[in-house]
Each structure stands twice: as structure tokens, then as C-alpha cells.
Amino acid sequence: MRDWDARHLAAAAGAKLVRKSTVAVGAPGPERASIDSRRIAPGDLFVGLRGERADGGSHAVQALEAGAWGVLVAPEHAQAAAAAVHGGAVLAHSDPLAGLQALARAWRRELRARGAMVVAITGSTGKTSTKDILAALLAERLRVAASPENFNTEIGLPLALLGASAETELLVLEMAMRGPGQIAELTAIAEPDVGVIVNVGPAHLELLGSLEAIAAAKAELIAGLAPGASVVVPAGEPLLAPHLRAEVPAIGFGDGGEVSLAERRADGSVLICHGQTRIELWPSFAQAHQLSNLLAAVAAARALGYTPRGRLDVRFSAMRGQREELPGGVVLIADCYNANPMSMRAAIDDLAETAPGRRVAVLGDMLELGPDAPRLHSEIGEHANARGIELLVTVGPLAAQMRSGFAGESLAVNDAQAAAELLGRLLHDGDTVLVKGSRGVGLERVLDRVRSDTQVARAPLHEAPDPALGAAAEQR
Secondary structure, eight states, X not given: OTTOOHHHHHHHHTOEEEEOOOOOOSSSSOSOEESOXXXXXTTOEEEOOBOSSOBGGGGHHHHHHTTOSEEEEOHHHHHHHHHHOSSSEEEEOSSHHHHHHHHHHHHHHHHHHTTOEEEEEEOSSOHXXXXXXXXXXXXXXXXXXXXXXXXXXXXXXXXXXXXXXXXXXXXXXXXXXXXXXXXXXXXXXXXXXXXXXXXXXXSSHHHHOSHXXXXXXXXXXXXXXOTTOEEXXXXXXXXXXXXXXXXXXXXXXXXXXXXEEEEXXXXXXXXXXXXXXXXXXXXXXXXXXXXXXXXXXXXXXXXXTOOOOEEEOOOOOTTSSEEEEOGGGOEEEEOOSOOOHHHHHHHHHHHHHHOXXXXXXXXXXXXXXXXXXXXXXXXXXXXXXXXXXXXXXXXXXXXXXXXXXXXXXXXXXXXXXHHHHHHHHHOOTTOEEEEEOOGGGOTHXXXXXXXXXXXXXXXXXXXXXXXXXXXXXXXX
16 A cells, blocks of 8 residues: 555545645555554554444544554544644544455455455365465465464454555465355455365354354355356365356365375375376475365465475464473473364364374363254264373363263363463373363463473373362363
8 A cells, every 4th residue: 555645545445535644654655554553653554443342543643643654533533633633644434444444455456456366265174274374385486465363354354455565466365254244245355366165164053053054154255256266165065065156166175176185205295186287295294184274275376377396384373283392292282273173173183193192182162153062062072082082171161071972081170270270280291282272261371381380290190180279170
């Protein structure tokens, strides 16, 4: 947006220009958009959004005083800001969120005119990792911008788009979904050249009611693609089959798909086939679920006309399976950004296949699963049991149901704080510890405690918890 002056920007946002900018930022327009007045940098456009408890537009004066290029706020805040602070553009919009989204759509079209492509990625699990992999796959070939962290909502996606520079050649956007119509809304803003649906699983069952409804919500991405765009889907996924469109070519990935994993080699390399094309890669990861995400990313790259090869070093977003080695050879797997039955099974599989010593799983509630939640949690316990997990610590009332399907040593605690206090007393040298649950459980507290508790002596394998813990933990 650096080349857009205030009049152009107001027209793109559908806003009224109350005052032009007189802030010297080296270019007519802003560098990026921000909704947090506390983090405004000189040259930013501050967008004041209405929330449930507060109206961000009331901080317009603060943003201008911090050196913002300008503000996009509701009319009542625009007039107050223009009167209070000299300098900085002031734009008024009756619905600042709609203005932000319209501005993002206009910038996306400007990027298309400059030759940039957009890939949009959604799925019940793995969409962030697939985004990270695709961005890394093409980073040496193209100037790539990708959604930061969890900028994947009706607010975050426009901010990610507006943060892409005019030189961007590929923009990789993540799309989250909590209900019908949301993916359609995001697709209309991003206008992707390639859509990717990583998978369809039982996430948000409480809100949508069935796997078919979840698939239909994800498939809004397919419905919103322009003719000639491409879509990447899991090969043979029956839930998505009714939503495919003849005018939007589909590339299936996985077993039986057009893009498939032909070979995993001892040296860490993989051979991927797309038709007659053989693609050799040396990824920095080996987990089965990440290799599936890699196939989706390779399919997207092929849809864009690129064939990746060689070494692939991926820095995954925070709390999505990162491994950290602590003193005493304890390995901590931080995978607690979110959880559903599909991602929980994949994380347990990874723990079972890679841990050289005792396998410890600290598993929290999987939220928003609806009436089937007790059964789905019990099935996770059965899966952990089948994969040889030696110690299971459940966190929360739903996760406690996992113990009904688990035959090994297990303990149940009510919350993350209790789990954090308990775990340091249970671990011993050489353990590999998976920490996973829905974000609302707050299991990052467990991660912080384990990291800070590295000087505590490790308990012998069969030592009981400290009696001082009292009723905080139920042991079996």
C-alpha cells in the first residue's frame, strides 16, 4: 500500500476521507495495517475495530500520536481524532472491519496485477504446518509472504494480506473455520489461485454437527475459486467428492493420488511422484503427518508450475510439534496450539515412533466435539494404549475419559496448573514428553514449568507421586 495515497486508500476501503495525511513516511501510503494501538509503528495504518467489550476506534488519537500514517475508524472516532491531533490521515467507515476487508481485497488485486499468486490453505488439522512447508519449498524461487502465526480469521487474514509488500510473488494464506460461511468470506477476500484442503476431521463437531457439515464448510474454498484455479485435496476423500467442480482442476495427494510418497530413504530423503515427474527432497522432518502435509504442499507447488527439489529446512510455527531437548536427555514435544481426534492420533503416533526412552503423554481436553466428546476421548486413550505409551497424564474433565481406554499407568488432573506441578515429579532422564490439548486448556503452562524445572531430580520410573499433591491427581 506504500504507493497508495489517502484518497486511493479511502476509495479502496469504501471509507470517507476526513483528512489527508501530512505524516512524512517516505511514500504516499502506509507500510501495513494494525489493529493494536499499543504496537503502532510510524507509518502504520491503524484500524479501530469494535469488540464485544471495547471499541478500538477510541484509541485513534493514541495511534496518531504514536506516528501512525493514519486511522480507519468509525465516524464518531474519526471526527474526534481529526480535531485532537494534527497530521495523519483520518478515514471514516461505518463498519471498520468491512473497510479492512475491502482494503485487503483491493490490495490482493493490486498484487495480482503485479504478477503475484495466492495459495489458500484450510483443513481440520495441519493447515499451519502445510503453510510453513509450502513457504519454505518455494522461498528460494520466489519472494514469499505467509500468514504470520494464527492470522487466519476474518481479521487476521486481511492483516496478513495487507502486510505483503508490493514485491511479493507468492502469498501463502491460512484459513480457519468455526462455522458455515467463514471460509467463503475469507476466499472472497483472498481470491486464491490455488486452494488446499489438507484434510477433513472431527474438529468443531459441536458447532457443525457432522463430518459432512464440516466438509461442506471446508469446501466453501472450492466453491469460491475462480474457473481455472486449482484445488489440492486428499486423494479419494469421499466427503469432498460432492463439492469438486469440473472447471476447477483437482490434484489429489496421498495414497492413490496424483502426488504420492513413493519412497522414504534411510538418509532422510524422500521420493515423491507426480505423474512421470520424480521429486527428491531432503526435509528437516520425518513425522508421518508432516510428510502428508509435505505432499499437499508439493501438490500446491506443482499447481503453481514449480517443481521443488533438494534440501528443505522448515521452521514450524510455535507449539506445533516442536522438539526441545532438556537436561537429562528429556525431550519435550510442544504441540498444544490446538487438538482434535485426528491431530491427537498423529501426535501420539509421532511420540510412539520416535521416543528412544519412556513415552509420556500429557493430553488435555479436545474442545468443541459435541455429544460424542466422551467417546472420542476414550478412543484416544485406546490409541495411546495400542501405541505403547507408558504414562498418560490427562488434563481436564473430558480428557479424563481417555483413561477408560488406557491400560497402562495414568493420572488425571483438573487443569494445566495441576499438571505443571505434577509433571516435574514424574519425569526421569531419557523421557520423551508429548504435551497436547486444545488451546483453551492452557497447556503452555506445563511447557513453561518443565523447562524451568530442569534442576529437579528425576523420579525413578515406578515411584509414586508426592503424597503432598493430595487430591490434585487421581492415579491408576
